Amino acid sequence: SAVISQKPSRDICQRGTSLTIQCQVDSQVTMMFWYRQQPGQSLTLIATANQGSEATYESGFVIDKFPISRPNLTFSTLTVSNMSPEDSSIYLCSVKPREDTQYFGPGTRLTVL
């Protein structure tokens, strides 16, 4: 199994500011993803974090709003830029260490005032 940690676990931010979320995995994984779960909703994929190249974003998500870094196979960051209250969500890092399994981090609970 893969153990995933995220920092911060939660934060309250003012609109217009930016927050960077860190995801650390205890083993090297090729496939790493960032998801968003809005209050009371299901999970939506934001992007695939690619090591050594630009992230691959899903429809509705853009790099200027959600820049992602993936400097190595155990670490990634997601920045939520120029935040608005609509960005209040749980942001989750996920990895796929093997074909038949996938793991999620504990999530970062973001509240934007």
Place this chain on the structure above:
Amino acid sequence: GQQVMQIPQYQHVQEGEDFTTYCNSSTTLSNIQWYKQRPGGHPVFLIQLVKSGEVKKQKRLTFQFGEAKKNSSLHITATQTTDVGTYFCAAQGSANAGGTSYGKLTFGQGTILTVHP
């Protein structure tokens, strides 16, 4: 894009009763995963189904993948209060569909299960 419909949205049961949640897709799925999310927690991987008609069991949980690989179900026998949470199905992108879709999950809306003791 790929869509996965999950029903029911909510299910309230008495402890000891059975529970089933269903997922349906209009397109053939390469595989489907099931997750459980406890209140305040993160999704925890339960199982992945790959083969047409596949049935897998984990103690009181039975997972099925339809023959056409367009639907799936999770059945819990004799629910316990520890089963409380939201159960999600998630369809995974196929490696054959192109490298950028592999590993991507499209989640159903989830079924919130409450169990009354």
